[in-house]
Amino acid sequence: MIKGYGVKLIPLQKDDLELVRFWRNSDKIRQYAKNKEYITKDHHKKWFETKKGYYFVVEINSEKIGLIWLKKHDDFYESGFYIYEDKYLNNIYSYKIVTLLHKFAFEILKLNEIYCEILPENKRAIRFNLSLGFEKISDIKYVLTKENFYKFLNKFEKLLEKY
Amino acid sequence: MTKQEFVEKLSEILDVEVDENTDLRELEEWDSLAMLGVLALYDELGVEIDINEMDEFKSVKDLLNKANID
Numbered sequence: 001m002i003k004g005y006g007v008k009l010i011p012l013q014k015d016d017l018e019l020v021r022f023w024r025n026s027d028k029i030r031q032y033a034k035n036k037e038y039i040t041k042d043h044h045k046k047w048f049e050t051k052k053g054y055y056f057v058v059e060i061n062s063e064k065i066g067l068i069w070l071k072k073h074d075d076f077y078e079s080g081f082y083i084y085e086d087k088y089l090n091n092i093y094s095y096k097i098v099t100l101l102h103k104f105a106f107e108i109l110k111l112n113e114i115y116c117e118i119l120p121e122n123k124r125a126i127r128f129n130l131s132l133g134f135e136k137i138s139d140i141k142y143v144l145t146k147e148n149f150y151k152f153l154n155k156f157e158k159l160l161e162k163y
Numbered sequence: 164m165t166k167q168e169f170v171e172k173l174s175e176i177l178d179v180e181v182d183e184n185t186d187l188r189e190l191e192e193w194d195s196l197a198m199l200g201v202l203a204l205y206d207e208l209g210v211e212i213d214i215n216e217m218d219e220f221k222s223v224k225d226l227l228n229k230a231n232i233d
Contacts, residue, residue, distance in 0.1 A: 128196060162206070
């Protein structure tokens with residue numbers, strides 16, 4: 001488990017699969033997903049057994065609120081997350097959660113960069129990711145270098161700890 | 164900090180022109196990035212705030228009141 005800034009990232013376990021599937025199939029999460037198909041129980045189970053990388057259930061105030069991940073591709077990691085619980089949306093919690101994952105990526109896994117994909121219509125996510133230091137490299141693809149991550153961290157970590 | 168300076172700073176944070184009567188709830192720009200910016204501004208001004216209060220701000224006037232700026 002990873003802890004920090006009042007947030008816990010708990011490695012995804014079988015027990016939470018149905019909860020995650022419920023979130024993932026909800027309209028509010030599915031609308032911004034690349035794959036908009038309904039996820040069946042079997043499909044979800046297969047994904048869990050074959051997934052590569054790190055997937056965490058996000059917990060705040062003893063409440064499971066969403067999922068965050070570093071998906072492993074052949075030669076890079078792709079980050080992503082969603083928050084299901086509305087009260088944790090569009091506030092500082094998004095920064096706490098993502099910064100905790102990025103610290104894990106750059107300080108524990110010792111990655112030099114991570115990538116993410118955001119659909120062009122998801123303007124809020126684009127603004128959010130640019131503020132974290134991600135740079136656009138194609139229509140939907142963005143990269144965060146270690147250097148840009150530390151620029152963000154040095155500027156905002158005290159606030160993330162304080163609040 | 165004067166009211167005008169605060170509103171100017173806020174316009175920079177939100178990346179959109181606002182005045183003291185602006186309703187934050189109507190702004191797409193009033194998002195997590197803006198809230199982080201406001202927290203940084205309050206921190207600079209020595210304003211103590213509970214994180215949950217951020218959800219209760221409805222207008223620029225509310226933000227000014229929290230900072231005790233008339």
